[in-house]
Amino acid sequence: MAPQNPSETAPSSPVKAKPIWKNLGVRFWSAIVFSAICLVPFYFGGLAWAAFVALLAARLTWEWVRMSDPAPTPLAFAIPIIGIIIAVILAAFMDYNFAVLSLVIAALIAAVERFKRKGILWAALGYIYVAVPTLMIVWLRGAETGFGALGLQQLFFVILVVVAADTGAYFGGSLMKGPKIAPKLSPNKTWSGFMTGLVFGIFIGVVTGHVMGLAWGLAAALSVPIVIFSVVGDFLESGLKRRLNVKDAGDLLPGHGGLLDRLDGLMLAVVAAGLILMVYPQIWTTVS
Structure with missing residues (x-):
């Protein structure tokens, strides 16, 4: 009787599923520590x-x-x-x-x-x-x-919208996947992630604006360009890194890379929000 092929009799080893949210814990705690320092x-x-x-x-x-x-x-x-x-x-x-x-x-x-x-x-x-x-x-x-300072509220609004959009895109893209936006620039960015990020960013913007006394329609209108420019900033930095053939800008923040890797979206979003508030300050109209 011919010996059996080991590959035919040995049970196949289970394939470990790739974690959906790799380094999530490290990213979360490094973000918390960085926020506390700020x-x-x-x-x-x-x-x-x-x-x-x-x-x-x-x-x-x-x-x-x-x-x-x-x-x-x-x-x-x-x-x-x-x-x-x-x-x-x-x-x-x-x-x-x-x-x-x-x-x-x-x-x-x-x-x-x-x-x-x-x-x-x-x-x-x-x-x-x-x-x-x-x-x-x-x-x-x-x-x-103080927390009542106009500049603090406006900048806090921008930061929360960017963080919300980034978080929504991270979870939404990981769960739903789907077509990539620009795989040559950033292979992990999907349209599903962009849409969930946009929705979540607007939602948090409206809620935050409501707490600050900002009209909900104006809060939503301001949130949209903030989200869009944060995504553009992310793509811009990804494109620059690919052009320069580097993976990360640094290793300061565990799970994120360098400070430039973490703040790329916020950098362009702040510029966009600042220009909007310079040209059209009435968008930050509070409800009396």
Whole structure:
């Protein structure tokens, strides 16, 4: 009698299902810790908030240089970091003309420093990519202290909508899957995730707006561009990383990667919300 083929008699080993929400616990707790660190300067605003934002901006700039420059020199890090810190300090004192001027000068110097290694545009444009949201988030928060401060409420609204949209997209896309939006840029982003993120972002925006006394229709109208631009910001950073052939901007936040990986959506959403509130401040009309 011919011996049996072991592959025919041995029970097939069970295939372990790939976890749907990989690193969810790590991502959650790192987000909680990061939020707790932000809370005190966020409450006080003004110089306290500007100093905190300057630290974040310095880290974001460091990650960008590390990601975009194959052979960075100490000056490649120092020039944009010093420039952005000076700009944030000037913004804290409401001197936005000189803040913008300092950013332009620092961007030009960074580009000149990068000249011999090539990649001038990566140095200058990448610096602006970090700097513009940085100034906007300082301006949007303002100098008033307390939970009743208009700037705190507006910035808190933007942050909650972005977090809600990101959470809704994460769970909705993981559960429903379906067609990808742009697989070459971000292979995990699906239309189902985008739609659930949009719905959840609007819902949280309306609820938060209601608590703040904001008309629900205006809260919903403001939530839509915030969600859309947060998604665009996410895609933008994903495209930049693919173009630069890097996986993550850093490893500061467990489960997330670098600070740039975590704040990419918020950066563009803050710019969009800030511009809307500059041009059409009436959208933040509270119900009397």
